[in-house]
Amino acid sequence: MTTTDPRPVTTEPTFEALAGRVDAAVTAAAGLDVPARAVAEELKAAVEDIHRSALVTVVRALRTGAPDVLYALVDDPTVHLLLSLHGIIRPDPMTLANRVLVDVRPQLQSHGGDVQLDSIADGVAYVRLEGACNGCSMSSVTLRNLVEEALVEGVPSVTGVEVLPNEPSPTLISVDSLFMGPDPEAEGWVKAAPATDLTEGALSTLSLRSDSDVVVVNVEQRLTAYRNACAHEGLPLDNAMLDVGNGTLTCPWHGFCYDATSGECLSAPGAQLEQLPLRVDAGHVWIRLGT
Ligand code: FES
Structure with missing residues (x-):
């Protein structure tokens, strides 16, 4: 004999849907006049402080009472993001490095260049450079230095940067x-x-x-x-x-x-x-x- 679960089926919103709501609210807040924006920012900060305080309590309790549960939760991408946004866990070097590159990317792109992070090993960040970052000119050298400085200064575990070669393109003339x-x-x-x-x-x-x-x-x-x-x-x-x-x-x-x-x-x-x-x-x- 089978029984039917009487509880209503609840579907949690996806991470993308939640992030979309945040993005929409941030865009809307950016359009407010200065006093209204200050109120919105204070509201956001106040709510975040409550969340942070509660999260710290939960994490402390789990760390002593159920560390395995905590480790499993930290592996969940949404929980990991939430805890790192509140500064409760330190982001891993790849996350931190990608965050640093988000900040320098507009400057690179305004000069026709870009950068992709490949990996980090033994304190060295391996990157692939694209566009004007990868040329022979002085501006290319300047852009490469910008990437290196940003990564070394912004990611404590990175002490050097290596540029990986890009894939060769095929030649186009047929016999x-x-x-x-x-x-x-x-x-x-x-x-x-x-x-x-x-x-x-x-x-x-x-x-x-x-x-x-x-x-x-x-x-x-x-x-x-x-x-x-x-x-x-x-x-x-x-x-x-x-x-x-x-x-x-x-x-x-x-x-x-x-x-x-x-x-x-x-x-x-x-x-x-x-x-x-x-x-x-x-x-x-x-x-x-x-x-
Ligand atoms: S036209 Fe821009 S590099 Fe040649």
């Missing part, structure tokens, strides 16, 4: 696209310049069609053509700095740094210069712009 048939122009090929005009160790700008500027880099006699548009904001690369020694091309506008021979952006993972098929035929450089 098929280099094929040239009997009527090259019909296939979108344009006779660009005598190969001898493209100086070794330099970047050359070629206007091949009214709508198509192209830059060609010559690194140790290896020619690579790109559309004349930076992957960041599409601005022209005419005055980009080609460093043959380390094989990089740095955009003059905001310092995005590229591998000169693949167009892979070293500053922003996944970003890439648009490489164009190029071949040298009878001393002439041909570039395929498309039809």
